[in-house]
Amino acid sequence: QNYQALLESCLKNKCLFIDDNFPAHISSIGTGPLLKKLPRNLQWKRPHALHKSPVFYAANRKQLDLCQGLVENCWFLAALEALTFHQDILAAVVPQNQSFERKYAGIFHFRFWHFGEWVDVVVDDLLPVNEAGELVFVSSVYKNVFWGALLEKAYAKLYGSYEDLQIGQVSEALVDFTGGVNTRIKLAEAPPDLWGILTRATYSRSLMGCQTHLGVYFPSVSLPFIQTTKVLKNGLVAGHAYTVTGIRKVTCQYGPENLVRLRNPWGKIEWKGDWSDSSYKWELLSPKEKILLRKKKEDGEFWMSLRDFRIHFVDLMICKLTPDLMSQEDGKKWMYSLKSGRWVKGSTAGGSLGFCNGNFWMNPQYWLNVLPVEDSKKNLNSCNVVISLMQKHSSKHRNRAPHLFIGFLLYKNTRLLSFFPEQYQESNRKLPPAFFTRHQPVNKHQVFLDEREVTHDFHLEPGVYVIVPSTLEPQQESEFILRVFSRKHVLRTLKKNKKQELKFSSISQNPEINAVQLQKILNNISWRNFQSFRLNFSLDSCQGILALLDLNATGTLSIQEFRVLWKRLLFYLEVFQKGDTSRSGKLDLVELHAAVQETGISLSNEVCNLMAIRYGDPDLQISFESFVCFMLRVEIMGEAFRNLTQDGKGIYLRESEWMMMTLYS
Template sequence: MALLSFLRRGKSKPRGPSCRGAFQKPNKLLHQNYETLLETCLKNKCLFQDENFPADLRSIGMGSLLQKLPPNLQWKRPHELHKTPIFYTANTRRLDLCQGLVENCWFLAALEALTFHRDTLAVVVPQNQSFDRKYAGIFHFRFWHFGEWVDVVVDDRLPVNEAGQLVFLSSVWKNLFWGALLEKAYAKLYGSYEDLQIGQVSEALVDFTGGVNMTIKLAEAPPDLWDILTRATYSRSLMGCQTHLGTARVLENGLVAGHAYTVTDIRQVTCKYGPENLVRLRNPWGKTEWKGDWSDSSWNWELLSPKEKILLRRNQDDGEFWMSLQDFKTHFVDLMICKLTPDLMSQEDGKKWMYSLQIGRWVKGSTAGGRMRPYKDTFWMNPQYWLKVLQGDGSKRSLHSCSVLVSLIQKPSSKHRNRAPHLPIGFSIFKVGPEYHKSNKRLAPAFFARNPSVNQRHLFLNEREVTQDFRLQPGVYVIVPSTAEPQQESEFILRVFSRKHILHEIGGNSSFILSKEIIDKHEGKIWEDFFNKHFEQHPEINAVQLQRILNNVVWTHLQSFRLRFSLDACQGILALLDLNATGTLSIQEFRVLWKRLLFYLEVFQKKDVDRSGNLDLMELHAAVHETGISLSNEVCNLMAIRYGNPDLKISFESFVCFMLRVEIMGEAFRNLTKDSKGIYLQESEWMMMTLYS
């Protein structure tokens, strides 16, 4: 689930207006109700036309984008562009979107990161929409917009050239339109397509999730960067990155200067000289790739085992490529990680977090005092917030210090996102002595003159969001958000995450006060500590140890049957996932398995309609389709014979073995084929792929 999707009320009641946004039904942008408009159009037998975002140049915007438009621009509905348009289907590869004339690689890089998280994607892109059932030319999408979820309605008229080709975002699959319609809804939210020309990956990631953004300057990357990437990959975070600015658009090494990319995977491979950490990236253009070490045509792939090379390397100009971690740090300037749970940087035990959100404003002549230095005489005028950090429940490390994450977001005054540039913003945190605890008066200049701030490094960035992680001892603190310069006006959102805390404004009456409890119920997170401890003792596990781990897991969401894995099944699973042919699984390979197990279990239970603990032939067909894999009826029937019992019913254990084989063999074919029709393998490679898998 997304960060703000599994919240429940804390004990304290919020003051002021009732909580809205992420915690209740989303607001309706411009008061347009999708269900009401849909039913009205169906009743009147007409197609929806959105007067609030019309099919003309007003929606394109007034700027440089107009100069790029083709002559005779037209607006057409998908039914006019393709005989069988499809809104969304799971039966396509994740990365099937291509950038159009809008220079919004940042938006597309974030959107492609979102496609790795089906549950979060389903929040942004409601799946019960189509061009067939209850079609009326109207669609809707949801975005987290400055503290609340907003439902945005659009009609399906899209700008095309004379040849009927989409001029903005499109799909590799010409009859697939969810991406183009989502881009249109996002443009409507922010004013126009022109307003999407400039942006940051981090902004779109937060808009898609309501998560918390963290930016790492790769030139100053922490020594545990690989560990951070690993935790981000397996803790359901979304990642994007940005290259350095340059004079040439496409550099000699194949990278695009000043361009956003999606981080799609990481992998530690086993070379002949030792392990190598690799990062996989994708260019939103859907083409133009890195040409250095570990690129598609690099000699480095010959250092790997045949199986590992086949399953990782794809020699196609599809925009996706691998590079070493060192090259990644050298050639990219920023790594943006959007955390769907706030504990990426913290390795505390415990799964509960408190979340507080407050809306405030810097007002000229009143609450816009600027930063502490050099404006010490006016700094105290800024809004001030008490933060009482409490010892968290069930957290071993919080006895002495607590992990606290603070996020400050500025909200522009104009609905057009690029018409008002971001102000440099930041915040300071001060420890407050007991003599001030009972007072609700704003702290005076003398307090700030005598007390140094906790965050010695003050970040004032002209970005939409500034985020910092802290380790604070239990006690009382004051947070002072400010602009870098005094007398600068803006509305802002202050968010605080910790195991347990209380947050309120000093001497003020906030327009919005909210405190909630976050419970991370994701099965993968619940068992992460257990797996880490096991692999600390046994860095590589064999089939017997794998069986012991899987059969000791308490599957909390099982409805009607108990999971047991046989040794034979575990030997088969190990052979499929053991890419470097060691006869064992590393924690990296096990995490891949665990992620797939959770997904397969969700699909299995959804399609096991009679709750028998087995899938019959019809349920098996439905389950395979649900995973997004296309198999012919003939192959599916044969797999029921191969993996099923005498009644052709398949248990979850057999379903896992079957689906892993389908996915891995499918990936091998796609990586090896040149024409999507056949592949070429040497005999040793053929033997490895068919016998040890």
């Protein structure tokens, strides 16, 4: 379905779009247990019939503010929550230029990464409601906001029905939203460098979700196929998906503590243990750190120690948009190759080696030449390679057929080229059965999983390898896609090899940065779109920036705090460039008002005018350096107020806390 053509047709004919491919009918909801949960008189209505002034998307909302409906898809909402930390990716999935006013025709569209390609899914805005006019599936806390309900409808259409969203994994939704590659870490067997992995994931373009232990379930008598949710005594929900929204190393009286911030996609029901909202542990921090990190709100978001996180959660899912997450080799270009394939009964469905059927060689084979990279910081004899295998069901409905057990073996041998005579190297001919009886795979202990995607990170010597994807049992049919990420490689047998280069930026690796060092870094950085201007952050400006972000009062910024600053600077630069319509390198009063609004922050005209006097030159012109100092102060002070207020109107502070917040900032 072509969204633009359908929209123009509806506007021309002055009619509202009706999607016959996913009709406002019970068939779009499904055929299973979900039907028993529906209200008696289910109706389908458009947002204009539900609210006098419906809004598609509220850009100024910092939290997701979506509520789970009758569909048990906490995994979908947890992934969506993670997406909101990357507004550019969210805008790619949820095109922002849609509304219920301008060019409204009852049609909306969303984009998902679907087995190797981005697909545009079109839906009408007829949504299922009960007799009271309340949405029965995903809804927003703000009753006039409808992007979440429409996105869920598009995702249900992509996978067959709302019923097909009942069971799923955070990892699957994360890939569908980003096209990234997944890494699953079983927390009971987590690597020693778990905190390092979390740190690199947080400050790179990665999204994270996790899941609690199943606990003891109590099956419902009326709905035998639906298991009821159990809230544990510690406040966690058993068998539930959560979003990882941040990490923080704090300085306690007894030493440093690593904290993980999580969010329940329900927007309520929180952890009650150490570092929860009411925990005594917060008293062990400096007043400023406590104020800016602790939130005494029942909003579903909470902190816990890394130790408790490993105990109470089963899996950590990291969707990497930067495949170098595990290698610490950032700031480099990566190559990405994708190949579609199929296991066909009697032809290419050879099954795994474990079945000893002699047909393993029949599986599809991919020849991978891993090439050394001269600018690598690491040993030239070790290349980081990520390989991902994803199965694709033939059924339109994602939950109608169970996942097959899939995996892949990777082969390499110093004498491998002897098995590649010229006719093999230059043709698509497979390696003979004898090769696999004489050679051991690199990943000898490969486990076959009944999951949609299986991913493995390798550190390989440069050379020629063979990838053999297979199902566990022979003669099982399915389509699949194979993806390979590395710094440099060649997939010799791919006829249609799609390549993409992924670029990542590298930031300073100094462990602690003082004001003088910060000034040198900011003034010597190559700022995009600012080549014609000489940026000049003064020492006073850098001291002010440092004071705002230095939560543990050390007089320096940790690399973690610097990365927070760096992300904000890039955002401010984008806003500043957009607001500087005269291209003067400064913002006048009118442009400043517009720029502040663009950030999603609401300030009165009076405050904006005062800030122009405080931060501007004699002509009330604001430079980029001044704009940065101004916006950081607005954000930090706003965050402090929101964390402290109980009623949204005022706050209570002890004198020492007041002095800390106002003087050292």
